[in-house]
Amino acid sequence: MIKQDANEILMSEGSERLREMFDEMMMDCDADPDQSRDDETVHEGAERKAPRLQTICLRQFARLKLPPRKMILDPILPQKGLGMLFAGRGIGKTHTALGMAYAVSCGGEFLRWHAEKPRNVLYVDGEMPQQALQERLSALMDASEKQPEDGAFRLLCMDRQELGFSLNLANPKHQGFLDRHLEDVAFLVLDNLSTLMNGGPENDAESWVSMQEWLLQLRRRDITVLLVHHAARNGNARGTSKREDVLDTVIKLKHPDDYDPSEGARFEVHLEKARGIFGEKALGFEARLVQTEGGASAWVCRDLGEEDEEELDQMLTLSQEGKSVREIAEMMGKSKSVVGRRLKEARKLNKE
Structure with missing residues (x-):
C-alpha cells in the first residue's frame, strides 16, 4: 500500500475510507509478524500488540523431555x-x-x-x-x-x-x-x-x-x-x-x-x-x-543442639582405630552423613 498523508485521504475520500485503509494495514502486519519493525510497536504511535500466549495440553506437557534442573550451589x-x-x-x-x-x-x-x-x-x-x-x-x-x-x-x-x-x-x-x-x-x-x-x-x-x-x-x-x-x-x-x-x-x-x-x-x-x-x-x-x-x-x-567435644572425641578415637564412617555411625546411633560431616570439620581444625 502506498503511504499517503492521513489528512489528504480524509479530505479526498472521507473518514470511512481512512478507517478501511488503517484496518487493512493492521491485517497486513498481523499476517507477516516477521517483517522489519520494532518488537513492541507496529509503527510509531500504534498501540502495543497483545502477546500471543502459549498453552499446552497436560498429557503433552507430561511427555516433554525437559533437562533436569541443575544446582548452582x-x-x-x-x-x-x-x-x-x-x-x-x-x-x-x-x-x-x-x-x-x-x-x-x-x-x-x-x-x-x-x-x-x-x-x-x-x-x-x-x-x-x-x-x-x-x-x-x-x-x-x-x-x-x-x-x-x-x-x-x-x-x-x-x-x-x-x-x-x-x-x-x-x-x-x-x-x-x-x-x-x-x-x-x-x-x-x-x-x-x-x-x-x-x-x-x-x-x-x-x-x-x-x-x-x-x-x-x-x-x-x-x-x-x-x-x-x-x-x-x-x-x-x-x-x-x-x-x-x-x-x-x-x-x-x-x-x-x-x-x-x-x-x-x-x-x-x-x-x-x-x-x-x-x-x-x-x-x-x-x-x-x-x-x-x-x-x-x-x-x-x-x-544445632549437638554436643561438641565429648561426642566428637569419641568419633575421632573410633576413626583413628580404623573404623569406617558406616561403622562409627552404627556404633553411635548417628547417620553416616552426620559422622562424615563432623569428621570433616575436625580435619579442618587439625584435630585428627
Whole structure:
C-alpha cells in the first residue's frame, strides 16, 4: 500500500475510507509478524500488540523431555533460581554472600554447600568500602584450595563508580545498565536491597513490582540471583513479604542465644523457605569462623543442639582405630552423613 498523508485521504475520500485503509494495514502486519519493525510497536504511535500466549495440553506437557534442573550451589540454589539471604546488622550477611559467590566461581565449597563446577559470577556491592571488600576477598582466596579463573568472579562496587551516581534497581533504566554486564553471568549477587533499590517504601508491595518483573526475566535467561537484605527488629526480612512469593530459597542468619561479641563471626543458618529441599539438607546449622593451627581462617559447622567435644572425641578415637564412617555411625546411633560431616570439620581444625 502506498503511504499517503492521513489528512489528504480524509479530505479526498472521507473518514470511512481512512478507517478501511488503517484496518487493512493492521491485517497486513498481523499476517507477516516477521517483517522489519520494532518488537513492541507496529509503527510509531500504534498501540502495543497483545502477546500471543502459549498453552499446552497436560498429557503433552507430561511427555516433554525437559533437562533436569541443575544446582548452582547444592542443595540451596538451583540453576535459574531466585534466593534471598537476610540477617541483622553485623551478623555475617556479606561474609556469607561472598563465600557463596566465591564457591560458585571456582567450583568449591562453602559452609555445607558446594558447587559442582565453576560458573561466572557478578557480585554487585552497594554498601561496603572497597578496602573492606578487598580484605574479605583476599582472606577468602588465602583460605581456599581453589581459585577462580580470570574473569569468573567480577565485582561491581558502588564505591568505584562516578561520584554522585547511585544504582537504583527499582528503575527499569538502571536494570538495563546492569543487563549489559550479564551476558556470560550464571550467578548474580545483589548486596544489598536497601542500598541498590530505592523505588519506594520497603513495606510497599507495589514498589517491588518492577524489580520482580526484572528478576523473572533474569530467570528466563538462566541466571540465578541471590538478594542480600537486612532483617527487621522482629527478626523477619525487612519490608514487604511479597518479595518471597517468587523465591526458591530464603536463608536467615541469626546469632545463637549464647553468642558473645568477642567470638567474632558465629551464627545460625536457617532455611525459611526451601523449595525442593528435604530431609537433613533442610535442617539449620551453626557456622563459626575460626583460626586453624596453621594460622589460616576456616569455617566450621555443626548441627544445632549437638554436643561438641565429648561426642566428637569419641568419633575421632573410633576413626583413628580404623573404623569406617558406616561403622562409627552404627556404633553411635548417628547417620553416616552426620559422622562424615563432623569428621570433616575436625580435619579442618587439625584435630585428627
